[in-house]
Amino acid sequence: MSTPEPTTTVDSIERVFSFGTLLVEHVQQSLFGHRVEMAKDSLIGHGTTEVVITDSDVIAKSGTNLHLGLVRREGDTVSGALLALTPDELAAADAYEVEAYARRRVPTGAHGQAWCYVSADPVNVAERIALIGDSIAYGRCTPDGGWAARVAAQHIARDEERNRFFNLAWPGATMLEILDAAEAEVPARRADTVLVAAGINDLLHAEGRGGVQVGQDLIARLESFCEVMELQGRRVVVMSPNWVDTTLVHNLDLCEVLELRETLRSWCEQTFRDFLDTWGVLADRPALFSDGLHPTSEGHRLLAKAVGHV
Incomplete structure (x- = not known):
């Protein structure tokens, strides 16, 4: 994982915080056709839990039927990375995430507000x-x-x-x-x-x-x-x-x-x-x-x- 902050030379670049399979190189290659730029970051006030995936296409791309999900947990922190995605890549990420997840705004520890795929059942x-x-x-x-x-x-x-x-x-x-x-x-x-x-x-x-x-x-x-x-x-x-x-x-x-x-x-x-x-x-x-x-x-x-x- 590279550590520089994602560049935002294109106005439409979207920042997405991930802590799971979107960080995996073969998943990025499958979704976006290339390795995306990432920067280490964290999500405060959250913990993780396992989410069982039944969508065969998602399982094929990620290689596992157990994905990580977020729960609120005061005082805890989830480590991950910030991805810099184009609108088309963001749409591909939306399509990849199953109905158990929803894209919502979160504040990250180092880079301010970003998108994140959180539980669809708040x-x-x-x-x-x-x-x-x-x-x-x-x-x-x-x-x-x-x-x-x-x-x-x-x-x-x-x-x-x-x-x-x-x-x-x-x-x-x-x-x-x-x-x-x-x-x-x-x-x-x-x-x-x-x-x-x-x-x-x-x-x-x-x-x-x-x-x-x-x-x-x-x-x-x-x-x-x-x-x-x-x-x-x-x-x-x-x-x-x-x-x-x-x-x-x-x-x-x-x-x-x-x-x-x-x-x-x-x-x-x-x-x-x-x-x-x-x-x-x-x-x-x-x-x-x-x-x-x-x-x-x-x-x-x-x-x-x-x-x-x-």
């Missing part, structure tokens, strides 16, 4: 989770704390010594208000993963703005929030709004809720950020709501299963 590999959201995330209308309490209990039970779950939900608040407060609250908890579960209140309190404008405002604020969190090494997971029974909640238009869901989903896909879509869990099931907006205990149980595999 909640499962998190250590310290912060939930920011509205009354549904808070668990209003349920005596047991709702879906978040169920996910928290399972998450902490996996490793009571290290795992934490902080419910910072704020009933009645808009996403814009929540994101403003979270920029101070989340770092104070040393969270590595941030669940964002809000948006309905922004539609309820649109003050004359249409759903399109509300969505644009949220995306602009989410972009800046994610940039701050990612530079701190935190991974943001944006959750979809839930279905709403508009026969009971008359000041909401279901089309605008669906439009917000699609706006968030599309933005996450285009910017390589995590989108957790729970819409189908409660859609067109009014019996799972206590008032048309807040889920019942059974509705929360189903949401917990979708979010944390509880």
Whole structure:
């Protein structure tokens, strides 16, 4: 492995941190047709785990069905290297990585922010989770704390010594208000993963703005929030709004809720950020709501299963 920092003479060069098979020469030859330029680097706040690969093409290229995956682990460091890839080479690397991985932004120890292939299931590999959201995330209308309490209990039970779950939900608040407060609250908890579960209140309190404008405002604020969190090494997971029974909640238009869901989903896909879509869990099931907006205990149980595999 060479040690010089990758050159960036071409504006479109992408930097990718790798700790696994992308560092292997025969894998690079197979994917890119040549050995790529690399520089030693590290990833702070992570540890590794084994991922079993079943894709025969990936196994053939790498020579093994056991690849390394990342888990969040406060105080640990993963050694690897930074690869300098062209857009075409980055696309080849994307195609090589199986569905168990997702390309996301990470801060490296020596060279700043880079891409990295991390677990596609962010909640499962998190250590310290912060939930920011509205009354549904808070668990209003349920005596047991709702879906978040169920996910928290399972998450902490996996490793009571290290795992934490902080419910910072704020009933009645808009996403814009929540994101403003979270920029101070989340770092104070040393969270590595941030669940964002809000948006309905922004539609309820649109003050004359249409759903399109509300969505644009949220995306602009989410972009800046994610940039701050990612530079701190935190991974943001944006959750979809839930279905709403508009026969009971008359000041909401279901089309605008669906439009917000699609706006968030599309933005996450285009910017390589995590989108957790729970819409189908409660859609067109009014019996799972206590008032048309807040889920019942059974509705929360189903949401917990979708979010944390509880």
